[in-house]
């Protein structure tokens with residue numbers, strides 16, 4: 001593997017990074033050198049193959065209106081085949097400038113105002129926004145915490161799916177924020193319920209490349225023709241390769257009628273195609289990014305093991321969940337017996353650690369924190385040390 005740099009912390013102060021700006025808003029006194037661990041993007045040097053390719057592209061190519069090229073389409077379908085064992089027809093791909101816009105579009109395309117949309121909670125917060133801002137109802141199916149592992153409450157899901165007003169299931173796989181990679185058995189049970197109750201399934205698989213050793217991601221639509229026919233699989237190179245700012249997502253919809261309805265709703269927003277650098281960045285990521293990704297996965301695994309060990313030794317009242325996928329470490333701080341304002345003050349004022357607070361993901365997240373651990377190991381270690389010191393005081 002080339003010698004990629006996973007040790008330099010890119011200080012994004014002054015670069016209009018949403019995450020770094022939010023840290024400074026939370027505590028304007030934060031000194032230089034402190035990194036935030038909240039929003040799911042990376043403060044690491046980019047994969048050089050993508051940046052070099054984009055630079056060459058911009059130097060050579062007018063940035064006019066651009067359609068998806070065969071090279072782009074082949075890169076996407078090739079990635080799905082190689083990394084996920086998933087045969088995707090080029091016709092199934094629909095582009096959106098992000099997965100979040102696709103969630104909003106799907107809610108409008110497959111439900112009516114007032115309908116119920118089921119989500120497993122805690123949930124990635126734009127799931128709630130996609131439902132509420134479109135005047136649909138959030139129907140919560142809280143995950144269960146069984147012996148330290150989050151699982152789906154299938155009994156309740158079955159009951160909720162049986163209610164005729166509930167039309168759609170927004171599902172996150174791998175799951176943000178709990179870090180679960182759902183097993184084929186879990187996915188099959190979920191698929192059976194979706195099919196039995198005639199739901200449309202939006203499977204947000206944006207984290208599908210980010211799976212830790214010992215686990216395997218299963219793309220929902222690979223489970224069979226019947227579930228594929230009612231599923232939209234949301235994919236993107238944005239989490240995997242830190243390209244969220246480019247705005248390129250591929251929504252894979254094999255059923256022609258489902259695809260027609262989704263595309264019509266997307267087109268009704270006036271959005272028809274991605275930018276030229278977005279297509280190119282996605283193509284470069286999926287054709288040249290594989291070795292870099294393997295390095296990133298090694299970093300996430302090391303940082304996860306470090307976090308577990310460190311917290312067990314220094315803050316054993318905090319539960320660090322097994323991270324199966326994503327780079328988002330979910331932790332339960334309830335054992336410390338602190339209220340939200342106290343916890344926030346200790347973290348943001350004393351420890352200078354800036355996590356995504358658990359309640360961002362819904363009421364089920366109270367007392368939890370989510371830490372983005374895809375950062376240089378030294379930065380993660382320093383943050384954990386500050387955290388332990390602040391809690392000892």
Ligand SMILES: Cc1ncc(COP(=O)(O)O)c(C=O)c1O
Nearest residue numbers: 040098099100101124176206244
């Ligand atoms: C589950 C999930 N979906 C979607 C997104 C973001 O999607 P996008 O930036 O492509 O709109 C994220 C980002 O963290 C996410 O975790």
